[in-house]
Amino acid sequence: MLDLTQFALYFAAALVLAVTPGPGIFYVAARTLAGGRAEGVASSFGTGLGGMAHVLAGSLGVSAIVLASAELFTALKLIGAVYLVWLGIRTFLSARRDAQPDLSAGSTIESRRAFREGVLVEALNPKTAAFFLAFIPQFVEPAEGHVALQFVALGFVSVALNTLVDI
Numbered sequence: 001m002l003d004l005t006q007f008a009l010y011f012a013a014a015l016v017l018a019v020t021p022g023p024g025i026f027y028v029a030a031r032t033l034a035g036g037r038a039e040g041v042a043s044s045f046g047t048g049l050g051g052m053a054h055v056l057a058g059s060l061g062v063s064a065i066v067l068a069s070a071e072l073f074t075a076l077k078l079i080g081a082v083y084l085v086w087l088g089i090r091t092f093l094s095a096r097r098d099a100q101p102d103l104s105a106g107s108t109i110e111s112r113r114a115f116r117e118g119v120l121v122e123a124l125n126p127k128t129a130a131f132f133l134a135f136i137p138q139f140v141e142p143a144e145g146h147v148a149l150q151f152v153a154l155g156f157v158s159v160a161l162n163t164l165v166d167i
Contacts, residue, residue, distance in 0.1 A: 002139060002150075010139045010154060011161075017135075018161040024051075027121050028166045031114045041167055042111040046118020048163035053123045055155030058132045059148040083124055087117060132158075 002010065024047045032040025122128060132155055140150045 002141060002154075006139060006141075011157065013135075014158040014161050017131075018158070018165040023125065023127075024122060024162065025166055027118065031118075035110050035114065038107075038111045039114040043114040043118035044163055044166040046115040046120075047122040047166060048118075048159050049115075050119040050122025050125070051128060051159040051162060052156070053119070054125075054128045054132050055136075055152055055159060058129065058136065058155065059151040079124055083120060087121070 028040055028043050028047065031043040136151055136154045136158070139154055140147055144150065
């Protein structure tokens with residue numbers, strides 16, 4: 001696998017990317033503001049699992065196939081956009097119904113929903129697939145063997161950092 005210097009470089013780069021605001025952190029912040037800490041943490045773990053779906057797909061080559069096909073990539077972008085618009089509309093309607101949400105703990109049902117939505121928000125984000133395919137391979141050492149395992153390990157580090165920052 002990577003030597004310590006290469007891993008330190010990867011870790012530093014992944015940390016900088018994790019603290020840079022993006023769609024995931026904005027989704028988590030919105031869930032936290034709308035439903036409290038429990039929903040925010042649940043959505044953080046959901047986006048983490050969605051990120052791991054991209055890591056696994058990337059390690060198996062599925063992401064490369066999607067990115068190489070303009071039709072598949074466009075379909076994924078459209079599905080993701082429609083899902084985010086639907087979440088936004090539902091959030092607005094819910095805010096009108098619940099003028100005073102309980103921000104102390106959040107319900108178990110809403111936390112589960114926040115987790116599921118977090119998975120889908122991240123899993124349907126084609127930019128995440130593109131990012132992992134552009135970033136991680138720079139640090140994989142083919143001569144060391146087990147390329148897919150290296151990809152997964154490095155991807156896990158990146159997803160873990162993102163999740164910790166989101167929380």
